[in-house]
Amino acid sequence: MxxxxxxxxxxxxxxxxxxxxxxxxxxxxxxxxxxxxxxxxxxxxxxxxxxxxxxxxxxxxxxxxxxxNYAAxxxxxxxxxxxxxxxxxxxxxxALCPQIESSVVFPGHTLRFNNEFEFFRSQVEQEFPSQKDGFNRLVERINSHDELHLTNETASARAVLNETLSDQVLIDMLFCPLMFYGSPTPHDMDFSQFVIMFKSIFEEGFARPAxxxxxxxxxxxxxxxxxxxxxxxxxxxxxxxxxxxxxxxxxxxxxxxxxxxxxxxxxxxxxxxxxxxxxxxxxxxxxPGAISFVETIFSLDCQPADLGHRQTIVFYNDADPFHYEPPTDPCDLRSGIVCSPNNFQYGEGDEIEEGRIRITALADPKYWEPLSDDAYYPAKDDWCARIAAAAVKHIPDFRKHVVDTDMFTPRTITKFTSHLNGAVYGAPKxxxxxxxxxxxxxxxxxxxxxxxxxxxxxxxxxxxxxxxxx
Ligand SMILES: Cc1cc2nc3c(=O)[nH]c(=O)nc-3n(C[C@H](O)[C@H](O)[C@H](O)COP(=O)(O)OP(=O)(O)OC[C@H]3O[C@@H](n4cnc5c(N)ncnc54)[C@H](O)[C@@H]3O)c2cc1C
Missing domain, CATH: 3.50.50.60 (FAD/NAD(P)-binding domain)
Known part of the structure; x- marks a missing residue:
């Protein structure tokens, strides 16, 4: 020393x-x-x-x-x-401005939600009528759980959901946004973590400073x-x-x-x-954890709403069942998140002038981290285009309106935060x-x-x- x-x-x-x-x-x-x-x-x-x-x-x-966790x-x-x-x-x-509306989009089913939980409950009842009672029992169980207690034992959220719901598509649709925004573990989440994420996303909701x-x-x-x-x-x-x-x-x-x-x-x-x-x-x-992502940011020559896209965040999945795990390919094109920072309820004069679309997809750190610069930049361009092509199955095609693009990968995350594997949600334990x-x-x-x-x-x-x- x-x-x-x-x-x-x-x-x-x-x-x-x-x-x-x-x-x-x-x-x-x-x-x-x-x-x-x-x-x-x-x-x-x-x-x-x-x-x-x-x-x-x-x-x-x-x-x-x-x-x-939005609150007025x-x-x-x-x-x-x-x-x-x-x-x-x-x-x-x-200075938080609330979201407009978001959705979870799976083959054959869409669940919309905003910052009013009863709207989401009605969506679940409408899309999955047979699951109404089970969903209400699940919500009661979630609301009676003290998720912040520091001595909570780890428990499988999937096991709890399987006790209350019988429709695997609904179960996966509930998991999808909660995993994408906070699960360090593949396939399943610790129940306390599930409760934290359920309350913070579905019950409280999204907002953004202008x-x-x-x-x-x-x-x-x-x-x-x-x-x-x-x-x-x-x-x-x-x-x-x-x-x-x-x-x-x-x-x-x-x-x-x-x-x-x-x-x-x-x-x-x-x-x-x-x-x-x-x-x-x-x-x-x-x-260390192994769940990481790529994030692509597209700047547009128009507002997303001009193209008919008014949703704040869209969590999409094309696979049956939904997979949340380190992909075997460099990026997982089957699912992702589309976020438009323009689509929040900004006050007058606070709107973002330029249109933006951000798309997140699961990525394999073992592919991205060791690449040489010669291979890294072309790989980014290639996967950026593929991710956009996968996402436009679920939102209006914005690609002709792109004026600038940036993308970061697990390698970027490791470089700027020192998190091993670029693990965004950290260690599984x-x-x-x-x-x-x-x-x-x-x-x-x-x-x-x-x-x-x-x-x-x-x-x-x-x-x-x-x-x-x-
Ligand atoms: C692409 C992406 C999208 C996200 N989207 C959302 C979202 O929409 N909503 C949301 O709520 N959350 C989101 N998150 C997650 C959220 O950003 C993180 O959970 C949160 O910022 C974690 O904060 P932290 O303080 O725990 O860790 P970190 O932000 O990782 O802070 C740790 C700090 O320690 C520093 N450090 C590490 N090693 C050393 C060292 N040896 N010496 C000195 N300093 C060191 C790092 O540089 C870093 O600044 C997102 C994350 C990513 C990457």
Whole structure:
């Protein structure tokens, strides 16, 4: 260790690895209670999986289709209002505009939904009349489940759905959006995770800030800094330092040492264990996830609504049954998500000027990550075109209107977030209580188990409250 770089002998209360949503939310909570806290981020900018960038004079979001868990401003209950209260933020700081309408489209069946759950219930009754009672029993079971309890045992959501519903198409149609927006495991989900996603998507719903995720990220960082928090960008952690089962700080890639009484990591459980010289058997018990995606972003010379496309998000699947797993091909063309950032209920003057269509498809990290640059860029062009061709079976054909295209792959995700395999929803085995083999090293974010935009912030808050504000 290069002790000559030990930074001014400051000892922080907590050093947080990662300036994504969970790390920044935890940082705000700690700084509010006057803890000396430093967030270190490997990348040159904030946001992690939910960052933003500018390309050819266009602003893009990395990981925002929609903010889930929508609640109207002033609502007193639910995850969003809890989050704002805990972080001392105002509703205007997120400026959320609700979705118009979304749908799940399978062969022979379409389920539409908006931010009113009774509309979705009526859709299920209309498309699957024989499943009405079973669906109502499932909803009761979901609403009586305490999904956030940190000691919940892992349980199969498919088993629960099979107890209440008999139509496999309906079961898959319920799984499809919930898996696409939050399952680290193929085929099935942990029931608590299913409940989190069901409530956040079908019961609460989607929204988006008119200016995208920039607004949320910048408000988080400004708030954190105003409270006295320190943020260091381009500061990758190469090692978590420890003595006798106790973390003492972090060693950065540039040789600097930051000493701290606690370390909170949002880098992922497998990634964090690797950074902390954890014994090999424990590392083997916590493998990284394998579910990753490609995301294609098409800029159009018209609004999607001009082509007749007014839906906010379309989850489509052509296969019987639905498959959610790392594909054997570079991308899975049988299913995907089409999101149009234009199709939200923006206030007057807030509409996005340029038309955008984003399409997400499952992708195989083992194909994308090792490609040489010579093979990578042509492969991107090829699969981008194939994905668009697959999606236009479900939405109006927008391809003649494309004026610019960007695409990112599992390789991009690994490069900019350091998540192994570009695994968007992290490891299959979550660490709900956030504890690790070191008594003061904790996990927050995706691999603690609350994920997505709102979930990861709640994770940072919960872990800060539970372990670092006692
Ligand atoms: C394409 C895509 C679409 C998505 N769409 C949605 C959506 O519509 N709605 C929604 O709710 N969610 C969506 N998500 C998911 C959501 O973005 C994530 O769940 C959330 O951002 C995770 O936040 P986090 O803080 O847990 O992790 P991360 O954002 O991964 O933050 C971890 C941070 O740690 C940093 N880091 C890692 N290793 C080190 C190290 N050694 N040293 C220093 N720093 C390190 C990383 O660079 C990163 O910034 C999407 C994600 C993707 C990729």
């Amino acid at each position: 290069r002790l000559q770089n030990r930074l001014n002998a400051v000892v922080y209360d907590t050093v947080i690895i990662g300036a994504g949503l969970s790390g920044l939310a935890a940082g705000i909570r700690l700084a509010y209670y006057e803890k000396k806290v430093c967030v270190v981020e490997k990348h040159y900018t904030i946001g992690g999986l939910n960052s933003f960038y500018r390309l050819r004079k266009r602003d893009h979001d990395v990981g925002l289709h929609a903010v889930t 401003p002033g609502t007193k209950t639910g995850p969003l209002s809890k989050l704002l209260r805990q972080l001392r933020l105002r509703w205007e700081d997120f 200016r995208g995720v920039r607004l949320i990220m910048k408000n988080l960082v400004n708030h954190f800094r105003k409270l006295g928090g320190e943020l260091r960008l381009k500061s990758g952690v190469q090692k978590i330092l420890s003595e006798n089962g106790h973390a003492t700080g972090v060693l950065l890639d540039n040789g600097d040492v930051i000493e701290a009484k606690n370390v909170l990591s949002s880098a992922g459980i497998a990634e964090t264990l690797r950074l902390s010289d954890c014994p090999a058997p424990l590392q083997a018990e916590n493998p 979550k660490v709900r209580d956030g504890r690790t083999h070191l008594d003061n090293l904790f996990i927050c974010g995706t691999d603690q188990g609350f994920l997505g935009i709102i979930g990861s912030m709640l994770s940072g808050i919960s872990m800060a409250n539970l372990h670092l504000l006692k």
